[in-house]
Structure formats: structure tokens, C-alpha cells
Amino acid sequence: MNIRLPDSVINILNRLNEGGFSAFVAGGAVRDILMGRTPSDYDIATSAGPKTIKSLFSRTIDTGIKHGTVTVVENKTGYEVTTFRRDGEYSDGRHPNSVQFVDEPREDCARRDFTINAMMYSPKDGFLDFFGGQQDIENRLVRCVGVSEERFKEDALRMLRAVRFGAVLSFKVDDDAYRAIKKCAVLIKKVSSERILEELNKILLSENPDSIKDLHNCGLLKYIMPEVDRCFGEPQKNKYHIYDVGDHIMHTVKYTPADLVLRWAALMHDIGKPACASRDTNGIIHFYGHHRESCRLAVDLLHRLRMDNDTIRDVSVLVENHDVRIEPSMPAVKRMISRTGEALFEKLLQLQLADNRAKNPVHFPDKKARIDSVYQIYKEILAERQPYLVSHLAVNGKDLIRIGYRPGREIGDTLKRLIDEVIINPSLNNRDYLLKAAKEYRINRR
Secondary structure (H helix, E strand, O other), X not given: OOOOOOHHHHHHHHHHHHOOOOEEEEXXXXXXXHOOOOOOOOEEEEOOOHHHHHHHOOOEEEEEHHHOEEXXXXXXXXXXXXXXXXEOOOOOOOOOOOEEEXXXXXXXXXXXXXXXXXXXXXXXXXXXXXXXXXHHHHOOEEOEOOOHHHHXXXXXXHHXXXXXXXXXXXXXXXXXXXXXXXXXXXXXXXXXXXXXXXXXXXXXXXXXXXXXXXXXXXXXXXXXXXXXXXXXXXXXXXXXXXXXXHHHXXXXXXXXXXXXXXXXXXXXXXXXXXXXXXXXXXXXXXXXXXXXHHHHHHHHHHHHOOOOHHHHHHHHHHHHXXXXXXXXXXXXXXXXXXXXXXXXXXXXXXXXXXXXXXXXXXXXXXXXXXXXXXXXXXXXXXXXXXXXXXXXXXXXXXXXXXXXXXXXXHHHHHHXXXXXXXHHOHHHOOHHHHHHHHHHHHHHHO
């Protein structure tokens, strides 16, 4: 295999070798190289101690001296260089209490999470693979280094990472690791919300976003997102659905484009259904008001995961409106654009398309035809720059004050009436007509 490393990485390896130390590219970069992928970053492992690393390079940052990590800056890029080490006990379920620096790369590889991440490479020595990582890549398997249960008890985040690597790489989680996750699942409560969110985002942006169901199957989801977990097994006995709520959500997520806001909205869009389920006299199950309950639960859940406020807002808008039937007419489309904004309207249509695709396929052609028509009208509105917001009106609040309006609610109500007229008939958006109409509204209100 012809391996080409960045010049900066070669320089760091050579300088460490010239100083009498062994040095290797380690971890995920080696895995990506073997899989024909371009690594996003390069971590380096070496027999040199942290102080020695600092002495060999002119620009360094003390990233994690306690654990042997120094960031070396080469050509304005930072590379983490870490001394070979053996980890001590993990009393908090996340980080080792202490580390012991060692001379041999095998001991450093033995402390790592999965075999596919426990390999090293250098142009001088080639690949070091002590635990069968290359074979596991060939078998498309996520397998722990050593005893799975011990690895997960050391660092509970590794359980979520196992599922994430399975999703991102389209690998299967090893049976022994899977059993250990089910046994240790409760330990995920020790992991910070921020780290959990980071892993969930990677799963959702992968080619297998429905791997969220794996979190349910192995027992992690009930501790991370119980609102989603309880959807599995919730029946939907009506003519529009062929899956339970949980599996419907998974299909919806799978059918959405790889956009984080969209996929979170797809994951959240029906989580309110278990709380809203009712059965009529014919045994048909209904979920009246589930869009509002789903929105409420989604906002609470995303705040709990420390999601940023902008994303929470966008997701909540999509969830709140995912079940609204938009008629293919100019006024109806413009009113919905005014509710969601241009940026989210197209995503709303993509969500509705995925949602309907994940239902009974008998009804999908009609649903798709209507949504496609709405999309064409939306493009026409944008192309023609048709007005649909109060800010698009040819008059504003100051104009109304000049004709006798007092500052306050009256102005807002009048502007809303004017934009309603203009949405139906864009030709009315001229200053003379709008001022005349505003005067008439005011007279009639008295």
C-alpha cells in the first residue's frame, strides 16, 4: 500500500526519530488510511516524554501534559503528540486517575478502545497491529481491545462511540461488545451531555442515521433520550401507517438529507405521540395534538443535551409544522413561508416528504404530488419576489402614524390585515392603495 502522509507529519516523525525516539501516526488516522479515507487529523504517539517533545519543537502547546499530550504546531497546523502510556484506574467512569509513561507501542495500543483504533504506522516501521484491527476492518467489525466490559467500565462514552463507529463506517458492533453495552448501559449517565450530543450528531449525519435504533436495542437510548425510546413498540393502528411510532421515526430520519437540523427534526417529529394516543370506537388509533406535544418534548430534550439555541429554534419550528397540510396555492404557500421563513420552508417540505414516505406507500404518490406542487409554487414566489411578510409592504408603522394612528397594537393589527390582502393579491402592494385601506380600517374600527 502506497501511504502518503502530510509533509508536516513526516517532519514531526523524522525529528522524533532523529532524537532517538520511536514515533508513529496512531489511532483513527491509521484506520482511515487503511480504509482509503482521508484522515481529518493526525495524532502521533511516541516514546519521547512530554518535556522532551517540547524541547525538540519550537512551537508547542501544553494540551494535556498530565496525560502526556503536547500539541506541536507545524505549518500553522496543530498535531497532538502523546507519549506511549499505560492508563491507571478510572474511578469516574470517564478519565484515568493516573497514567504511566512506557517505552513500548504495544502497551499504548492496549489502552485504546477498539481494535480499529489501536493501530500505528510510520514510514520507517510500517503498520503495527497487535490486536487484529486490520482483520476487523476487513470484516467490518467494531470490536473492543481486550475485555469489552472492562473497556466500557473504564470510559462509559465508549459504548456510544461503538454505535457511532458502526453507523459512520457501516460496521457491525461485535457480539461480545454488544452484550457488554447492554450490561453496562446505565453507566452512560456518567457522561456529560455535551459529549453525548457530539456522538449523536455524528450518528445522525452518517449514512446510517437510523442506527439510533441500535441505541434502543442495546439499552442506551432510555438513559439518553427516553422520549424517543418509548416510541418503539407504540402502535399506530390506522390506514396511514405500517410501522410503530419508533420505526416510523427511524424510516423518516433515514429518508431525510444529511442535514443536522433536518435529521434532528425527523427524530423529534413524532415523539409526542405516546402521550397523545387515543383509540376510537372502531379501534383506530389517533394522535390529536401530537405536533404540539412533540415540539414541547423536543425543546426540553435538546436543552438537556446542551444543543445551541438556534438549532433548537429551527428544529422546534419544523416539528411544530411537520403535520400541516400545505395546499398548492400562492396564498397558502406564502402564509407558511411567513411562518417558517425561507431558510426553513424548503426543509419543512423535505421533512414532510420523508415523513410521508415512511408511512403506508399506498398514499405516498398523492402526498408527493401535492408537496412537489407546493415546492414549484415556492420557487415561483422567490423568483418573482412576491411579498408575504409585513416588512415587504410598501408602507410601515411610521407611515400609519403620519395618517393618525397611535403607536401600539393598532398599528401591528393593521399591518397584518394589509399583508393578508397583499398575499392574496400582490398587485395591491402599492403605497397609495395601502394608505387608503389603512385609513378605511381606522374609520371602520371607530
